[in-house]
Amino acid sequence: xxxxxxxxxxxxxxxxxxxxxxxxxxxxxxxxxxxxxxxxxxxxxxxxxxxxxxxxxxxxxxxxxxxxxxxxxxxxxxxxxxxxxxxxxxxxxxxxxxxxxxxxxxxxxxxxxxxxxxxxxxxxxxxxxxxxxxxxxxxxxxxxxxxxxxxxxxxxxxxxxxxxxxxxxxxxxxxxxxxxxxxxxxxxxxxxxxxxxxxxxxxxxxxxxxxxxxxxxxxxxxxxxxxxxxxxxxxxxxxxxxxx
Amino acid sequence: xxxxxxxxxxxxxxxxxxxxxxxxxxxxxxxxxxxxxxxxxxxxxxxxxxxxxxxxxxxxxxxxxxxxxxxxxxxxxxxxxxxxxxxxxxxxxxxxxxxxxxxxxxxxxxxxxxxxxxxxxxxxxxxxxxxxxxxxxxxxxxxxxxxxxxxxxxxxxxxxxxxxxxxxxxxxxxxxxxxxxxxxxxxxxxxxxxxxxxxxxxxxxxxxxxxxxxxxxxxxxxxxxxxxxxxxxxxxxxxxxxxxxxxxxxxxx
Numbered sequence: 001x002x003x004x005x006x007x008x009x010x011x012x013x014x015x016x017x018x019x020x021x022x023x024x025x026x027x028x029x030x031x032x033x034x035x036x037x038x039x040x041x042x043x044x045x046x047x048x049x050x051x052x053x054x055x056x057x058x059x060x061x062x063x064x065x066x067x068x069x070x071x072x073x074x075x076x077x078x079x080x081x082x083x084x085x086x087x088x089x090x091x092x093x094x095x096x097x098x099x100x101x102x103x104x105x106x107x108x109x110x111x112x113x114x115x116x117x118x119x120x121x122x123x124x125x126x127x128x129x130x131x132x133x134x135x136x137x138x139x140x141x142x143x144x145x146x147x148x149x150x151x152x153x154x155x156x157x158x159x160x161x162x163x164x165x166x167x168x169x170x171x172x173x174x175x176x177x178x179x180x181x182x183x184x185x186x187x188x189x190x191x192x193x194x195x196x197x198x199x200x201x202x203x204x205x206x207x208x209x210x211x212x213x214x215x216x217x218x219x220x221x222x223x224x225x226x227x228x229x230x231x232x233x234x235x236x237x238x239x240x241x242x243x244x
Numbered sequence: 245x246x247x248x249x250x251x252x253x254x255x256x257x258x259x260x261x262x263x264x265x266x267x268x269x270x271x272x273x274x275x276x277x278x279x280x281x282x283x284x285x286x287x288x289x290x291x292x293x294x295x296x297x298x299x300x301x302x303x304x305x306x307x308x309x310x311x312x313x314x315x316x317x318x319x320x321x322x323x324x325x326x327x328x329x330x331x332x333x334x335x336x337x338x339x340x341x342x343x344x345x346x347x348x349x350x351x352x353x354x355x356x357x358x359x360x361x362x363x364x365x366x367x368x369x370x371x372x373x374x375x376x377x378x379x380x381x382x383x384x385x386x387x388x389x390x391x392x393x394x395x396x397x398x399x400x401x402x403x404x405x406x407x408x409x410x411x412x413x414x415x416x417x418x419x420x421x422x423x424x425x426x427x428x429x430x431x432x433x434x435x436x437x438x439x440x441x442x443x444x445x446x447x448x449x450x451x452x453x454x455x456x457x458x459x460x461x462x463x464x465x466x467x468x469x470x471x472x473x474x475x476x477x478x479x480x481x482x483x484x485x486x487x488x489x490x491x492x493x494x495x496x497x
Contacts, residue, residue, distance in 0.1 A: 016435055132410075156409070159408075159409050160380075160408040161408070182409055184467055185466065186464045186467070208434070210434045213470045213474050217463070220466070
């Protein structure tokens with residue numbers, strides 16, 4: 001079965017690091033065909049271009065394996081928009097935003113220009129979610145309502161204690177998908193029944209988690225093969241406009 | 245003997261079914277290489293629970309069928325004042341209870357409060373450890389709970405989720421500051437777990453799943469223990485975390 005990992009970090013960071021070699025090695029070990037890569041911690045917060053260039057170069061070197069997402073700190077204003085445009089032009093397939101590391105709220109207008117740029121280019125926007133008070137499920141719903149033509153990914157499915165909100169927040173709109181890293185296997189089992197497999201996207205958050213465990217929690221507990229295929233590859237393919 | 249130090253009695257929002265038996269629970273735990281469990285209340289952790297005693301008693305009876313492998317915990321709500329203190333003394337006197345479970349979020353009380361301090365003082369006096377839900381702002385920060393370790397140095401405080409995903413670093417700082425602050429690995433990423441194993445003595449670390457005994461939810465039990473066991477560690481560290489720390493807190497050694 002094809003597996004696309006929708007969320008990995010590469011680069012040399014302060015709190016965590018992962019080389020391109022190590023990412024590819026882990027992908028090979030666990031049968032992952034391709035992976036969405038984003039920069040690591042400090043390059044999400046500052047020095048965005050340096051982090052984005054590392055990811056873009058990795059994707060150029062391994063075009064069949066690495067799918068680049070770009071990030072920019074919205075507080076840089078026009079410079080951030082310019083940076084995202086540059087990355088999209090260079091092949092970035094989506095936008096990653098991190099309200100904690102970048103210091104804003106999902107509903108803060110400061111991030112709107114970046115979101116608008118992604119929406120205008122039909123690129124999905126991945127938000128880190130789950131950390132109070134800046135990135136909650138209903139804040140993402142509010143943004144998704146504001147930009148109904150956008151496609152948004154609820155990173156980590158708002159791990160941990162917003163689990164009560166997730167289902168209602170996703171059901172309120174048609175343009176939010178949830179990404180599986182960190183959260184309990186049982187949670188996705190129930191969300192698969194409640195929301196349908198087409199809303200769920202597998203991601204590992206490597207190197208902060210075990211890719212093996214993150215894959216196993218889907219393989220073991222999502223019963224239907226068709227659902228697993230959608231979660232592991234089909235849904236992110238659709239968002240990336242790479243098929244279907 | 246691997247002990248799951250964070251489980252709950254019954255099922256969320258419904259009565260405990262008849263097929264929830266100690267024998268079946270032990271078999272279920274054994275399927276993931278877990279030999280025993282600390283069982284904490286569930287209904288007693290909700291703010292509308294006015295009398296935690298029936299559930300506290302039921303858990304003791306449940307565990308009595310496997311006294312070497314199932315260990316009862318109990319609940320009170322600190323906001324109930326003297327009746328909470330009376331229940332703590334009753335559980336110690338009648339059952340020699342060793343672990344009190346508190347959930348500041350669900351029970352609606354702040355850790356930094358005179359009511360909590362009264363409970364902490366009595367638990368320190370009686371040698372009862374407190375297992376907290378933690379990792380959920382605003383009332384469940386590790387450093388809020390660690391303050392109790394400073395003010396009540398004879399008290400053992402257990403962070404039941406070791407900071408969950410967002411407050412793992414805070415939990416590590418608390419454990420490094422206070423030797424009587426214990427991390428129950430039940431929520432941090434593998435990277436956070438590895439950092440805890442590197443920077444906190446294994447004698448201050450245990451593992452929990454947060455399963456409900458009635459659910460037999462393998463997806464939860466497997467995920468928590470697989471996350472812990474995915475992290476490389478020396479066999480003696482693993483033994484200390486899975487077995488040594490729980491046994492010491494339970495007074496089994």
